[in-house]
Amino acid sequence: MQPQQRTILHVDLDAFYVSAEVREHPELKGLPVVVGADPEDGKGRGVVVACSYEARKFGLRSGMPISQAYRLCPQAKYKPPDWELYERASEEVMSTLKGFADKFEQGSIDEAYLDVTSRATDEESGRRVAVEVKKAVKERHGLSCSIGVAPNKSSAKIASDRNKPDGLTVVPFDGVARFLAPLQVSVVPGIGVKTREFLSEKGVSTIAQLQQLEGKQLTSWFGKNGVWLWGVIHGLERVDVRQQEMPKSLSVERTFKDDVREFREVRREAADGAAELMRRVRSAGYSYKVAGIKIRFGRGFETHTREKTLVSHTDSAAPLIEAVDALLDEFETNGKPVRLIGVRVADIQRSVSGPSKLDDWVGA
Numbered sequence: 001m002q003p004q005q006r007t008i009l010h011v012d013l014d015a016f017y018v019s020a021e022v023r024e025h026p027e028l029k030g031l032p033v034v035v036g037a038d039p040e041d042g043k044g045r046g047v048v049v050a051c052s053y054e055a056r057k058f059g060l061r062s063g064m065p066i067s068q069a070y071r072l073c074p075q076a077k078y079k080p081p082d083w084e085l086y087e088r089a090s091e092e093v094m095s096t097l098k099g100f101a102d103k104f105e106q107g108s109i110d111e112a113y114l115d116v117t118s119r120a121t122d123e124e125s126g127r128r129v130a131v132e133v134k135k136a137v138k139e140r141h142g143l144s145c146s147i148g149v150a151p152n153k154s155s156a157k158i159a160s161d162r163n164k165p166d167g168l169t170v171v172p173f174d175g176v177a178r179f180l181a182p183l184q185v186s187v188v189p190g191i192g193v194k195t196r197e198f199l200s201e202k203g204v205s206t207i208a209q210l211q212q213l214e215g216k217q218l219t220s221w222f223g224k225n226g227v228w229l230w231g232v233i234h235g236l237e238r239v240d241v242r243q244q245e246m247p248k249s250l251s252v253e254r255t256f257k258d259d260v261r262e263f264r265e266v267r268r269e270a271a272d273g274a275a276e277l278m279r280r281v282r283s284a285g286y287s288y289k290v291a292g293i294k295i296r297f298g299r300g301f302e303t304h305t306r307e308k309t310l311v312s313h314t315d316s317a318a319p320l321i322e323a324v325d326a327l328l329d330e331f332e333t334n335g336k337p338v339r340l341i342g343v344r345v346a347d348i349q350r351s352v353s354g355p356s357k358l359d360d361w362v363g364a
Helices: 016-024 066-072 083-098 123-141 153-160 176-180 193-201 207-211 215-222 225-233 263-283 317-334 355-362
Strands: 008-013 033-036 048-051 077-079 103-108 111-115 145-150 168-170 249-260 286-297 303-314 338-346
Touching: 008 083, 008 123, 008 153, 016 033, 016 048, 016 083, 033 066, 048 066, 083 103, 083 111, 083 123, 111 153, 123 145, 123 168, 145 153, 153 168, 153 176, 176 207, 207 225, 215 225, 249 263, 249 286, 263 286, 263 317, 263 338, 286 317, 303 317, 303 338, 317 338
Parallel strands: 033 077, 145 168
Antiparallel strands: 008 111, 008 145, 033 048, 103 111, 249 338, 286 303, 286 338
16 A cells, blocks of 8 residues: 655744844844854854854855854844744744644754645645745744745755745655755755765765665665665655654753862763763754753852854764863862752754764764
8 A cells, every 4th residue: 555645844944043133133134143152353262153144145154163254244243142032932933833734843943844734635735835834934923934845854854945045845746856866965954074075985966866876885885874865865755744842952960969179070970961961862863053061059059051052963972072071161260169060952953864874874
């Protein structure tokens, strides 16, 4: 028996962090806006978390050192991240999206998959639902989104990125492989730099070239992940939209029996907490982009939180441990006894099941 034809929408909020800031501060509309670290007149440390489409015209991009961004566009409006604002805006939008879906899966703070099969059985009805979704997000929340419509999740996600911002791309339901063929392999969700370079060395740069390879060639290169990749590039991936709420953040806290003055012990406990937290992150199939600490001193319960935004999402422990260690530097020399240490990750999204592991394999 053939599986039922499904209609999947991938909804991606456009330049979400910046758009949320502009919604709160309308005077920023149409200006180059950068969310990230303080540029300190070009001397700042840290990176660009997000930037507006106007800022991108100057060559700015996410993950760029903030000092470089300032040199390229000193006239931009630089805003520190307001994570409470972004989480609140995300919750509001996700609540609206759920109302359209038979099944709903939040992929990250600014994207979601909607299975709308009961309302749309073909391309045209899928397009109509997508138009309704875009209208609702704009009218209710003052934000724009780009949507991909396809018979599976991976193709819908690829499609949503084709006509940003405020785009709507419908993949032909009977021609998914043809739609994908001319695209670069890098559009496959999760394929990273190492996998792209590996394939380039094999003379493969487009999905069409990948499609020409036999499945056994992909499995010889990537093991069982090659099976997953073969299904994606031929438009046959059938991963279900999973009705599972995404946590805003995950954390681990350790309270010392006695206040600790030896900061090496604080660092040791923080590293152990980070390792425990990463076991939870990876077992749940998540990745994260924000790493943070919470430290409480014994006297007066003085409490501080600090966080660092990474260049990209990861499910690796090393960036978390490094960020935690660096964030603790600020507190090492104050001489105050420590009562509690906590480690936190935020901006969580679900890891892609195949390509991130392809990158792990290629880098081995």
